[in-house]
Amino acid sequence: MTEEITLRPATLADAKVLAQLWVATFPDKFGPVLGKKAEPVLCDWLRLSERHLQTTTVAEIEGGVIGFIVLETPAAPRADDGRWLWHALQLNNGIFGALRGMLLMLLIDTDHQLNEDEAYIEMLGVDPAWRGQGVARYLIAHTEAIACQQGLSQLSLAVVSDNVPAIHLYEKMGFAINTERRSRLLKWITGHPGYYEMVKNCQ
Numbered sequence: 708m709t710e711e712i713t714l715r716p717a718t719l720a721d722a723k724v725l726a727q728l729w730v731a732t733f734p735d736k737f738g739p740v741l742g743k744k745a746e747p748v749l750c751d752w753l754r755l756s757e758r759h760l761q762t763t764t765v766a767e768i769e770g771g772v773i774g775f776i777v778l779e780t781p782a783a784p785r786a787d788d789g790r791w792l793w794h795a796l797q798l799n800n801g802i803f804g805a806l807r808g809m810l811l812m813l814l815i816d817t818d819h820q821l822n823e824d825e826a827y828i829e830m831l832g833v834d835p836a837w838r839g840q841g842v843a844r845y846l847i848a849h850t851e852a853i854a855c856q857q858g859l860s861q862l863s864l865a866v867v868s869d870n871v872p873a874i875h876l877y878e879k880m881g882f883a884i885n886t887e888r889r890s891r892l893l894k895w896i897t898g899h900p901g902y903y904e905m906v907k908n909c910q
Contacts, residue, residue, distance in 0.1 A: 712845055717763035717775065719754060724772045725763065726750035732832030735897045740811040744799045748808070751795035758784045762829070764849060766842055774833040776846040779819075780826045780857055814892045819865065819904075826854035826909075828864035847880055854909045863906045867899040874903065882907045 717725065726749035730737050737745040753759050762783050766774035792812065796805035821827055828850055833842045854862050866873050868887060882905040889901035 711768050712773075712842065713767045714764055714846070714849055715767065717760045717765050719760065721760070721763075721765055721772060722750050722753040725753055725765070725775055728772070728775055728832045728834060729830070731835055732830075735899065736815065739896050740815065741796070741808050742800060742804060748792075748795050748799045751798055752792050755794055756791040764846065766833075766846055768837075772834075773837045774831075774842045774846055776831045776850055777829040778826055778850045778853060779821055779829050780854070780859065781821065781823050782857060811896055815890070815896055819863075822861070824858075824860045826850060826857070826859050826862050828862065831864070843876060844880065847877075851907070851909060860909055861906055862909055863904060865902050865904050867893075867897075867902045869899055874905075877905050880907070 726746045729749050730745050737749065741748045759777065762779060763775055763777045765772045766776075789809075793805060793809060796808045800808060819827055819829075828847070831843060831846060833846075851862055862882075863885070864877065864882070866877065868874075868889075874884075884903045885906045886904040887901060888904070893902070894900050
């Protein structure tokens, strides 16, 4: 099935479907944090923040987007997420809703500090209808190739510690748990007890 997948850089036209995939992939994060209007908030955020689209690769089959991966590298545009999230929240939830959303997002943000020889998988998601068919593997292999092309020595990611299927997938692809971080705030907001930081050395 993977031979049918086309990978390409995300464009502004993908903002709506990416927002839908973000919510489908992380309902326990974006729902509690951004509220009932999570999809329009994320759609506006993507349209405003060029950085997210510039670091996103989408997977397509027959012209339909079925998955995405966001890769941060030393060569990628620097994060400008905060101010654009604030604008997107204000547009959809008003000033008080924006304050609430920003506060909750700050409380659960992993705030990964990128090393100069590292590529970081910021987000990975696959349409629920296409899970278990190799799409995530294909996207991860693509990011590993990018990391090697840029001469980086390490590929890393964060995954909530109770997402067993995702952890098993990453381990099969050569990632190993480097650090475990527990957070009472994360558990209170999303229900997850913490997250693992996983790493893989680039060949």
